[in-house]
Amino acid sequence: MNSHKSDFTIGTLSKYSSVNIETIRYYEKVEIMPSPPRSEGGYRLYNEIHLRRLSFVRRSRELGFSLEEIRGLLTLVDDKSYTWAQVESLTREHLETTRKKIIDLQKLEVVLDDMASKCDGGHVPDCPVIDTLFGETLFVRSLGAFS
């Protein structure tokens, strides 16, 4: 029960994970994060394992995974009761989703990069791309890449 020198409170965890305090408590409530031990006064005490797990959750959220999907990924870590078949299908499913997302993002990257470079160093009046781009070109090109 006495704290290790590596334990830290929720504010510190929040700072290093870039997840705000209320969200951390919310994740505890919905069981994405475990209930950590408490100090005598009732403060939550975290360690680096918590920090890594929370960082993983944050990044996964930014990448568009739902809490439910993240829960699934984390269950692969937490739960030893899965059968191999379940593990494989879950893993391959996430792998599939991940690959599709990469492809979509790369398409978007190409469009944005091209757009930024086309006007490189130009001023507004010198940049003829601006008209066509805003008229229809970007729309057709970028959305075309996504269809």
Add this chain to the structure above:
Amino acid sequence: MNSHKSDFTIGTLSKYSSVNIETIRYYEKVEIMPSPPRSEGGYRLYNEIHLRRLSFVRRSRELGFSLEEIRGLLTLVDDKSYTWAQVESLTREHLETTRKKIIDLQKLEVVLDDMASKCDGGHVPDCPVIDTLFGETLFVRSLGAFS
């Protein structure tokens, strides 16, 4: 006002875009999608431009962009009043975000791919990875890649 042969109702748009009907109407309300023309009886009538725009929105949402960010991207398409400096900074900002997301997803892909292949063809008892993986290995490795 009379409909083109290429016009279609919200159900069709929903089907082809994989965005459900209520969400489409919600996007109209919050001005992510324009108010389309209506049939005499009041049905919304869409065309392929709407379909492309909506598909772009859906994919961007799946990639973790907020409606506000998507609104920004779409404004590059819709609005001709931006200055070049604004366009460049907006575009580069999104490009930056996009590249970071790609990197994170590729890290996750490596972990998942490795995990799936390690047990390839194995049954539960034959697969020693299952214990270590579920004990700590996946956690440390995957979350380590994300930290």
Add this chain to the structure above:
DNA sequence: TCTTGAGTCTGTAGTTCCTACAGGGTTTAC
């Protein structure tokens, strides 16, 4: 033409995933 059933309309209420207080207790640094 009339009917029937699938599709659509508006509006409101619920869900998920946070986010922001309020009112109070705890820690730490001087």
Add this chain to the structure above:
DNA sequence: GTAAACCCTGTAGGAACTACAGACTCAAGA
């Protein structure tokens, strides 16, 4: 030992959907 900074448990709000309810529209067949 006391102020400032921190944390606690609620509860209420916002963003982005999602799911009805009750009414209207439309296309196709008897």
